Amino acid sequence: MLSKNQIKYINSLQIKKYRQQHQSFVVEGAKSVVELLASDYEVETVFATSDFQQQHQSTLAARPVALETVTLAELEKVGSFQTNDSCLAVAKTKENRFLCAGPGEYALLLDDVRDPGNLGTILRIADWYGITKIICSESTTDLYNPKVVAASKGSFTRIQTYYTDLPAFFRQQKEGTAVVGAFLRGESLYDFRFPAQGGYLVMGNESQGIGGAVEAFVTHRVTIPRFGGAESLNVGIATAVLCDNLRRQLHKG
Amino acid sequence: MLSKNQIKYINSLQIKKYRQQHQSFVVEGAKSVVELLASDYEVETVFATSDFQQQHQSTLAARPVALETVTLAELEKVGSFQTNDSCLAVAKTKENRFLCAGPGEYALLLDDVRDPGNLGTILRIADWYGITKIICSESTTDLYNPKVVAASKGSFTRIQTYYTDLPAFFRQQKEGTAVVGAFLRGESLYDFRFPAQGGYLVMGNESQGIGGAVEAFVTHRVTIPRFGGAESLNVGIATAVLCDNLRRQLHKG
Numbered sequence: 337m338l339s340k341n342q343i344k345y346i347n348s349l350q351i352k353k354y355r356q357q358h359q360s361f362v363v364e365g366a367k368s369v370v371e372l373l374a375s376d377y378e379v380e381t382v383f384a385t386s387d388f389q390q391q392h393q394s395t396l397a398a399r400p401v402a403l404e405t406v407t408l409a410e411l412e413k414v415g416s417f418q419t420n421d422s423c424l425a426v427a428k429t430k431e432n433r434f435l436c437a438g439p440g441e442y443a444l445l446l447d448d449v450r451d452p453g454n455l456g457t458i459l460r461i462a463d464w465y466g467i468t469k470i471i472c473s474e475s476t477t478d479l480y481n482p483k484v485v486a487a488s489k490g491s492f493t494r495i496q497t498y499y500t501d502l503p504a505f506f507r508q509q510k511e512g513t514a515v516v517g518a519f520l521r522g523e524s525l526y527d528f529r530f531p532a533q534g535g536y537l538v539m540g541n542e543s544q545g546i547g548g549a550v551e552a553f554v555t556h557r558v559t560i561p562r563f564g565g566a567e568s569l570n571v572g573i574a575t576a577v578l579c580d581n582l583r584r585q586l587h588k589g
Numbered sequence: 590m591l592s593k594n595q596i597k598y599i600n601s602l603q604i605k606k607y608r609q610q611h612q613s614f615v616v617e618g619a620k621s622v623v624e625l626l627a628s629d630y631e632v633e634t635v636f637a638t639s640d641f642q643q644q645h646q647s648t649l650a651a652r653p654v655a656l657e658t659v660t661l662a663e664l665e666k667v668g669s670f671q672t673n674d675s676c677l678a679v680a681k682t683k684e685n686r687f688l689c690a691g692p693g694e695y696a697l698l699l700d701d702v703r704d705p706g707n708l709g710t711i712l713r714i715a716d717w718y719g720i721t722k723i724i725c726s727e728s729t730t731d732l733y734n735p736k737v738v739a740a741s742k743g744s745f746t747r748i749q750t751y752y753t754d755l756p757a758f759f760r761q762q763k764e765g766t767a768v769v770g771a772f773l774r775g776e777s778l779y780d781f782r783f784p785a786q787g788g789y790l791v792m793g794n795e796s797q798g799i800g801g802a803v804e805a806f807v808t809h810r811v812t813i814p815r816f817g818g819a820e821s822l823n824v825g826i827a828t829a830v831l832c833d834n835l836r837r838q839l840h841k842g
Contacts, residue, residue, distance in 0.1 A: 489821075490820075562718075563717070565747045566744050566747075568742075569714070580833065
């Protein structure tokens with residue numbers, strides 16, 4: 337049974353200000369909650385139907401958490417559920433800790449990616465391609481936005497993020513770090529060799545691309561070759577193609 | 590000024606039954622309408638603000654169409670506009686004509702892709718990579734769904750589609766045609782050579798993948814190599830990665 341205060345609290349976490357105030361966020365849907373329970377996130381409360389609890393007995397037993405039994409009808413009143421689902425959890429956000437690419441490693445770097453669906457998709461892609469660090473401009477949409485969490489399909493649990501002022505971040509980087517930016521006019525990705533020392537794959541805003549302040553730090557401009565009439569690719573799609581070419585090159589040598 | 594009947598007519602085109610009955614569909618937004626006007630689609634009526642008409646004088650002059658001046662407030666009442674936009678058009682759907690891949694050509698083949706956003710994204714990706722033909726199972730979402738048209742960002746004007754019974758379609762194909770299917774367990778895409786004779790890239794349903802009836806015709810099973818923890822990639826993302834690997838191979842030889 338959800339109390340009025342619980343409903344109010346969960347709904348407040350739709351809004352960034354309240355997520356920051358409570359240092360908490362909402363994870364919706366059975367699959368995402370199961371991944372949350374398997375992660376190192378601190379879990380506040382799991383609100384689940386008795387069906388969910390039966391189906392996931394061993395997962396719940398492996399990790400004792402505050403568990404509240406609710407009905408589907410109650411779950412529909414909270415969160416941003418689009419479809420009936422059997423579970424919702426509230427978890428603690430992680431501290432915004434400094435991150436950078438290690439030697440030979442590539443991290444993603446997002447300059448002002450605004451759409452929550454795009455950020456969630458990018459987390460899922462990074463997770464598929466084994467890229468575990470994402471550095472985000474402060475204007476990039478919040479990782480803990482429920483739409484980001486939902487679109488990441490559980491991948492948010494395996495990716496580390498760090499929100500920071502990107503020009504300041506670049507000034508702290510070692511000389512020789514590769515900063516590979518995706519532009520509409522650059523070297524063909526098919527002829528490009530990702531430098532072996534590692535560095536960053538920079539993706540820009542949905543309509544503006546990479547901003548001037550970040551562009552100044554880009555060492556390699558690459559372009560996904562185009563063969564038809566479309567003007568551009570969505571930033572999620574472009575991220576996948578870049579990550580795929582990076583991995584393919586490492587695989588092929 | 591939009592009449593009650595016009596509003597009713599435009600809104601009815603949200604629904605497939607009425608699109609089929611009227612053989613008409615709706616194109617929303619300035620960019621998409623401009624691409625529509627540059628295409629070979631028959632345009633019924635353009636409903637546009639006077640701002641749009643001023644900005645696109647030459648486009649409108651180059652192609653005389655029935656033009657009605659409306660206000661932003663009127664446009665908000667029709668279609669599925671998410672944001673204010675200055676234009677909406679009604680166009681005639683095209684006949685569902687037989688299509689197949691020519692010698693050395695690859696066409697996309699969609700088995701039960703249900704999400705309109707995914708189909709729109711796939712149209713845009715095909716258009717970027719110069720793939721001009723898409724064969725769809727009858728259960729694949731309708732090309733003329735307004736969400737498909739919107740997500741394609743104008744690319745719907747440059748892609749030919751053909752909805753058909755896929756097993757029957759395969760039985761008409763020449764022997765030796767390559768049918769490359771994306772599966773979670775197949776040959777690594779990085780080691781795979783797309784056969785030079787051309788054929789089909791088959792993408793499956795969002796949750797079920799490629800169905801058994803279509804799988805029976807697949808000649809090559811490929812997998813996008815995975816390096817991290819995500820269970821799967823979205824069908825749009827997977828389509829982009831396959832198309833990119835196809836083009837890259839043709840480029841590199």
